[in-house]
Amino acid sequence: MSCPICGKDTEPKYRPFCSKRCADIDLARWLNGSYVIPGDIAEEEERPAEDRSGPVQ
Template sequence: MSCPVCQKDTDPKYRPFCSRRCADIDLGRWLKGSYVIPGAAQEEDDPAPGPDEARH
């Protein structure tokens, strides 16, 4: 199996990655939202009323 970030052989300690660096790079990609499943955009539900709208 090869590292999904750099394609080097994996290290059992960091599996499926080859190093802590590649594991951190992957985590950063997840946190930034770089991994997205393609599909049609969905409409969002009505947003919660803001402070001005709640008084009406």
């Protein structure tokens, strides 16, 4: 199996990655939103935030 980031052979300690560096690169991509699952926007996400909370009292 090869590392999904750089293509080198994987290291058992960091599997499926080859190093901590590649594991950290992958984590950063998840955290900054680089990886997304394609699909339709949910109804709640289409409305502005102030509309979701309901009427202001």
